[in-house]
Amino acid sequence: MKSKNKWLLAGVATACVFSFSMGAQAAGSLEKIQANLNHGIKFILNGESWNPKDSNGAAVKPISYAGTTYVPLRSVAEATGAEIKWDNDTQSISISTGDQEATRQPFNTSNVSHVKTYTESGITNNVDELLFGETQYTSAFVVQGVNSANQGVTFKIKEGTKKIGISIGFKDPKGTNATYSIGTKTSTFATGSVNNGTVVTNTLDIPKGTTELILEFKGQPGANGKGYLLWDESWLEK
Structure with a gap:
């Protein structure tokens, strides 16, 4: 600083x-x-x-x-x-107060937490649903019922976080894909798309004072997918 x-x-x-x-x-x-x-x-x-x-x-x-x-x-x-x-x-x-070497920490219960909202979202440790291809994940934020109406999961990060890396997954039994955006209630930091059964990654700079983020998914009409923020390959830097 x-x-x-x-x-x-x-x-x-x-x-x-x-x-x-x-x-x-x-x-x-x-x-x-x-x-x-x-x-x-x-x-x-x-x-x-x-x-x-x-x-x-x-x-x-x-x-x-x-x-x-x-x-x-x-x-x-x-x-x-x-x-x-x-x-x-x-x-x-x-x-x-000088520039400090960044310390990278994996997502865990000490530095991230779920924020309850109107959406059907939370934290899952269900290994069956967290298997993507040959990669087994163990923990994730998850939001259910992803279709053409935006569904998101809100979570908090530790104060003072300067950068995060996130792994985003999506699954839909009907085989459809989804788009996503991540940011705050007032700003969007990144957008992208994720295919059914796959994982994509993003690295984001976090504005000072930001502690609450929203990962939002939008699927296809009639879909019933689940969107994931996978902890195992997600991290934050202070």
């Missing part, structure tokens, strides 16, 4: 705080203060509303103390691409 990325909060000077286990050796350096959680501050990240969260996904409110507003450093760093490390031996925090 380059230094030109800045946070602006109207009317306050802003500092950051970091949540970690300090250990007994830091007890002598602690000073007791009286501060207040500030529920009135709103955050804007790259033009979009953003709320800081802790490592468990719970909302974290900023703290106001002596004219300065403190926000959680790790939450801000992960949202803007910086790397944070805590050294318990030296009681020091390291912050790296």
Whole structure:
């Protein structure tokens, strides 16, 4: 992340705080203060509303103390691409804001999740339906009832994701094919077609702040296909 990325909060000077286990050796350096959680501050990240969260996904409110507003450093760093490390031996925090080597992670339950919508979609581990040719897949997002009316599966990716690679499959007992698109509610990142019983791949750059994506399929009239986003060969980079 380059230094030109800045946070602006109207009317306050802003500092950051970091949540970690300090250990007994830091007890002598602690000073007791009286501060207040500030529920009135709103955050804007790259033009979009953003709320800081802790490592468990719970909302974290900023703290106001002596004219300065403190926000959680790790939450801000992960949202803007910086790397944070805590050294318990030296009681020091390291912050790296330069270009970091991309870390690629396969899709799994810790970095992607299904979003329930009106469509008949979810996660499947049915190995019988996840056999494409001679390749056996083990997990996938799936949407059922794909026909000429668009059907999609909505899913969330980990905050701070910069790029994803996805494997898309389609099956229809009637042998028809389908087209697909992937993006957000307001933007389309990629489109393509997928034949019955086959898998295609896409690599997508993810705009900053994007955490929810929609993979949508459109089949033939009268079809009853299933569209898949296959986890085994899908990945994300931060």
